[in-house]
Structure formats: structure tokens, C-alpha cells
Amino acid sequence: MNSLYPMKFVPICKDKIWGGQKLSELLNKDFSHLPNCGETWEISGVRDEVSVVANGFLKDNTIEELLEVYMGDLVGDKVYDQFGFEFPLLIKFIDANDNLSIQVHPNDELALERHDAFGKTEMWYVIQADPGAKLISGFNRAIDKEAYLDYFKKGQLEDILNFEEVKAGDVFFMPAGRVHAIGKGIVVAEIQQTSDVTYRIYDFNRVDENGKARELHTDLAVDAIDYQFEKNYRTEYKEVDNVPVQLVKCQYFTTDILNLSQPLERDFSGFDTFVIYICLEGECTITWEGKGLEFKKGDTILVPAIIDIFELSPVIGNVKLLEVYI
Numbered sequence: 001m002n003s004l005y006p007m008k009f010v011p012i013c014k015d016k017i018w019g020g021q022k023l024s025e026l027l028n029k030d031f032s033h034l035p036n037c038g039e040t041w042e043i044s045g046v047r048d049e050v051s052v053v054a055n056g057f058l059k060d061n062t063i064e065e066l067l068e069v070y071m072g073d074l075v076g077d078k079v080y081d082q083f084g085f086e087f088p089l090l091i092k093f094i095d096a097n098d099n100l101s102i103q104v105h106p107n108d109e110l111a112l113e114r115h116d117a118f119g120k121t122e123m124w125y126v127i128q129a130d131p132g133a134k135l136i137s138g139f140n141r142a143i144d145k146e147a148y149l150d151y152f153k154k155g156q157l158e159d160i161l162n163f164e165e166v167k168a169g170d171v172f173f174m175p176a177g178r179v180h181a182i183g184k185g186i187v188v189a190e191i192q193q194t195s196d197v198t199y200r201i202y203d204f205n206r207v208d209e210n211g212k213a214r215e216l217h218t219d220l221a222v223d224a225i226d227y228q229f230e231k232n233y234r235t236e237y238k239e240v241d242n243v244p245v246q247l248v249k250c251q252y253f254t255t256d257i258l259n260l261s262q263p264l265e266r267d268f269s270g271f272d273t274f275v276i277y278i279c280l281e282g283e284c285t286i287t288w289e290g291k292g293l294e295f296k297k298g299d300t301i302l303v304p305a306i307i308d309i310f311e312l313s314p315v316i317g318n319v320k321l322l323e324v325y326i
Helices: 022-027 063-070 077-083 108-115 145-153 218-224
Strands: 012-014 039-043 089-096 102-104 122-129 134-139 161-165 171-174 186-193 199-202 245-249 254-260 264-267 275-281 283-288 291-296 300-303 309-314 319-325
Touching (some): 022 089, 022 186, 122 245, 171 245, 254 309, 283 300, 283 319, 309 319
Antiparallel strands (some): 012 039, 039 089, 102 199, 122 171, 134 161, 264 309, 275 300, 275 319, 283 309
């Protein structure tokens, strides 16, 4: 049997009412068959939206088919034991050419009970933001369900939401239950649990080309919301060249940022996990067992768990990567 290798996947492009052109301009995504693109799903195990391999002898196979054959060699034994044939993470690029709806995601318990699905904890890394662009993360004051419903019914929901002005490099962790929205003029990389369960709370009274408003999930959302107030919703970190810097660590994924000006060996031999690299800047080569694969800004690659020691090398200049694993 041919051995596993780092894989690229065919992006799944999504036409959205709020999408734009930046994923083509900034990240070289080809969505010429669509009028605009709000999201590209870079690696997905979501039912009916499963990623297909783009390189090597496994080209045209789905990630689900790979799991059926390679199991723990692909994702790690502990991950395979927990998730089986469903890949546990969804990696996206999102271009908000307009404000996204204000929404919340249920936790695992609620999602299992209501939808026979996993919950949705996620994180955002801001790739680009227009001057003054803002997103919503959580509440701007201590609040409870009754007070929330009072503001909601009066049409004053935005008064209690926490708006954050953002710039490239900002990071926000969004545990299930946190009310959130990406604002107009922002491009993010999103890392999340494999789940497409979203409760839309408010959509700025928008309508589609047929004059129809999108469905709201008011009643479902009320019990899913975490009403806790945080003093700081932004993830603080300091980048260090050629050293992994942790951005987020939770039970569902860990994400580091790597700024490389020289080769760096990565050793995951004690982790029993796959690793994902999302290239944010530059070009990079991953080398393993005497073989190599180049990837560049806008590319996402999956390194199988069986390849636990490898080297990352900038091709020209500096490289910025997000590194994701379980």
C-alpha cells in the first residue's frame, strides 16, 4: 500500500448573500462559477459537504473514504476512536462583504439532544480588516435571559452586544453559547468543530432577491446562549519568530501560530493526532521521509498522524502559518 502524505483538498466555495471577492484577491481562490464567495470550506467532514483530495495518488477520494481505509493512521487512534468516519474539524476562510447575521451555536449536549449532532466551538483569526471594521463577541455587560429577551423584543439587541474594532492578526475564541457575528469588511480563517448547527438571532431585517427574510431561531437560541460577561473577549498573544505560539487550547482543538524565517522541525510523536497547516503568508515546503510538498498563501494542508516528524521551510522570505491539532 502506498504510504500517506500531506494532502491538499479542493475548496468548497459558498455563494452567500453577504459574500464578496476578497477570497480571490487575497487568497487566490477560484470561484468564477459564482457571483461572489462568502466562504471556502478548506477541509470538511460535514455530511453532504465532504472534502475531496486534490493531490497525490489519493486524489479524488473524499476524507470520509480515507478514514474508512486509514483510520488512526490518518487522524490518530484516539481521534478515530471518538469520531469514527467523521473528520472532527471544519476549516474555513470567510469574506464578510456585509455584516453576517448575529448568531449562536449550541454546545455538545444541546446539539446532540436537538439535532443528533456535535456542538460548535470555534475560533477566528483575522486575515484582513478594512479600517474601522468591527465584529461582535459576547455581551458588553452582565445580563441574564430575562433582560436579554427584553432588549430583543424592544428591537434593541445591539445595545447589549460587545463590538470589537479589529485588525489583521486579531484572534477571537468563540466557545459554544457565545453570541457573535463577523462584521462588514473582515476576512477570517475559522477553525471549528464539525457542525453546521447555527441559530440565527438577528439578520438586520435583510431580505433575499425574492423579498424573503431569512429564518430566525429565536426560541432555540435563548436556551443555547451563555449569558456570562467577559472583560476581554480578544485573545492576547505575542508572536515570536521560529517558535510556535499558542493562540487557543480547548478540548476540541489547539491552534498555534508560526512565523518562520528559517526551517523548523516539528515532532508530534507523543501527540497521536493529525496536524493542519493554514498558510496565511508566503510559501512553504513541508519535508518528511525524504519527500517534500510546497504550499502557499491560501493553501490548507492536512498532515496525517502517521507522519509525526517533519520539517517546515520557508521558500522565499517569511512564512506565517496557523497550526491546528487535537
